[in-house]
Amino acid sequence: ELGPYSHFMQKEIHEQPKALSDTIEAVLENGFVAELFGTNAAKLLPQVEGVKILACGTSFYAGLTAKYWIESIAGISCDVEIASEYRYRDAFANPKHLVVTISQSGETLDTMEALKYAKELGHTMALSICNVRESAIPRASELVFYTRAGAEIGVASTKAFTTQLVGLFALAVTLGKQRGRVDAAAEHGYQEALRQLPGSVQHALNLEPQIKAWSDKFAAKQNALFLGRGLHYPIALEGALKLKEISYIHAEAYPAGELKHGPLALVDESMPVVVIAPNDALLEKVKSNMQEVRARGGELFVFADLDSHFSESDGVHVIRTPRHVGVLSAIVHTIPVQMLAYHVALARGTDVDKPRNLAKSVTVE
Ligand code: F6R
Secondary structure, three states, X not given: OOOOOOOHHHHHHHOHHXXXXXXXXXXXXXXXXXXXXXXXXXXHHHHOOEEEEEEOXXXXXXXXXXXXXXXHHHOOXXXXXXXXXXXXXXXXXXXXXXXXXXXXXXXXXXXXXXXXXXXXXXXXOEEEEEOOOOOHHHHOOOEEEEOOOOOOOOOOOOHHHHHHHHHHHHHHHHHHXXXXXXXXXXXXXXXXXXXXXXXXXXXXXOOHHHHHHHHHHHHOOOEEEEEEOHHHHHHHHHHHHHXXXXXXXEXXXXXXXXXXXOHHHHOOOOOEEEEEOOOOOOXXXXXXXXXXXXXOOOEEEEEEEOOOOOOOEOOEEEEEEOOOOHHHXXXXXXXXXXXXXXXXXXXHOOOOOOOOOOOXXXXXX
């Protein structure tokens, strides 16, 4: 079942080009049409005036990424909340807001209960982004987008996450189109970006030997810091979570602009700092944050792309993806942080597919 791979996690990381192309197939065939989200979507989506995303763990980070797309492409407000927090507070419900739950398993108890609570509070429109057909959460939702990642066996979510991002990106563009913010040329551009995505992800996968070479430097550490800005901040969060859960190294992620507000105090020669720094509009800002780290002796491990202009130097290690992919760059830059966590865990000899204390599907509180 594992084929040439040593673990399900490694296999599932490498399945991403296929998982992504299966998930985008319908978008490439039909464009960004409401029907991608179910038969009711043509009626419901035009009524949507805001989006509220509810999820846990890695799926929550997919939601954080989606917020950037939904507000910039669709021009509607989007807030993202951890399901276990939302379900226990007196929340304000606007029935014109679409509740979006994100769950690989479709069975996560807190996400399910958050959805029920949203309905009790008066929400009437719910969309589930889910990988398991006919599971509890999509069954309780008016609309559904099934990711086509195939079964995910490793406890750490990998291909489920990147395919969730595709579903959320499709939602942002579809809402933007309905609101007259995405014209035919822009739609074509977004479709092309998706068409090229599996190839770009394959290029990122080809970086595995370089990433493996970094893993020894992390294996002996007790802490790591992950930094990103904008769309790449949630990817820093995801990288830190992956590293914690499978290698048991304490890792934290911060938006790089927050360094000065506290975490910079942690940085010294023993702190590896991973930076997600492709060439987007915030790169210059990220570079000055990197200098802040270097000035305190922190060792930088930078995931960049060919267009991010800076070079390796003392204490600055760089791995580059071969091209800058624009709006979907967050998806491509997920691959290196997954592989980093995987190889660090291997170097430390932990049980990669079944990390201690964790379950694949969290059906208890
Ligand atoms: C992390 C991980 C978890 C899940 C979370 C939600 O690698 O897998 O954080 O993302 O338990 O699970 P789902 O998406 O099934 O609701």
